[in-house]
Amino acid sequence: MYHLKIIFSVLLYVIFFVHSSTAIHCYNCNSALDPNCVSKNLSDKLKVSCEEFHGKKGFTACRTVIQEIHFEILGGLEPHTRVIRQCSMVKSNYGKPCKRTVGRGWRRYDCDCFTEECNTLNSLDEIPKY
Numbered sequence: 004m005y006h007l008k009i010i011f012s013v014l015l016y017v018i019f020f021v022h023s024s025t026a027i028h029c030y031n032c033n034s035a036l037d038p039n040c041v042s043k044n045l046s047d048k049l050k051v052s053c054e055e056f057h058g059k060k061g062f063t064a065c066r067t068v069i070q071e072i073h074f075e076i077l078g079g080l081e082p083h084t085r086v087i088r089q090c091s092m093v094k095s096n097y098g099k100p101c102k103r104t105v106g107r108g109w110r111r112y113d114c115d116c117f118t119e120e121c122n123t124l125n126s127l128d129e130i131p132k133y
Contacts, residue, residue: 026054028119029065030088041086041125050120053090064115065122066091074108088122091115 031051032040039046053062068087075081093115096102101114114124 026052027062027065027090027117028052029062029090030120030122031056031090032086032088034086040088043125045088045123049088051090057090061092062090064091064093064096064117065089065120066093066116067112067114067122067124069112069114069124069126070109071111072109084126086125 028050030040030045030049032049034040037049040049053065054060066087066089068085068089070085070087071083072080072085073082096115100116101112104111104113114122116122
């Protein structure tokens with residue numbers, strides 16, 4: 004019986020360790036809602052466990068989105084840059100750290116990274132060149 008308890012304890016430890024080591028932690032914020040989202044020293048309050056925050060598994064990366072709007076929109080939104088930090092489910096960035104999307108009067112960079120709390124880019128100047 005004693006050996007069974009030890010085996011059960013070890014099994015629980017392994018299950019917990021494997022689960023906790025696969026859950027990635029990222030910063031989660033939007034500079035349109037929280038000006039602290041563009042700070043050089045991001046607050047611990049912005050860190051989330053992606054699985055716990057979203058209530059599902061499969062998150063493999065952290066993402067920083069940098070959006071530039073170059074013209075006034077609908078008479079109310081001035082030209083601006085927005086930073087969004089979030090969890091991501093991408094498996095690979097194919098050797099390119101950022102994906103660029105361009106439209107008429109705007110551009111967007113989605114930058115994925117695969118280590119803990121790595122989504123710390125604040126501006127287009129910090130985007131790795133490729």
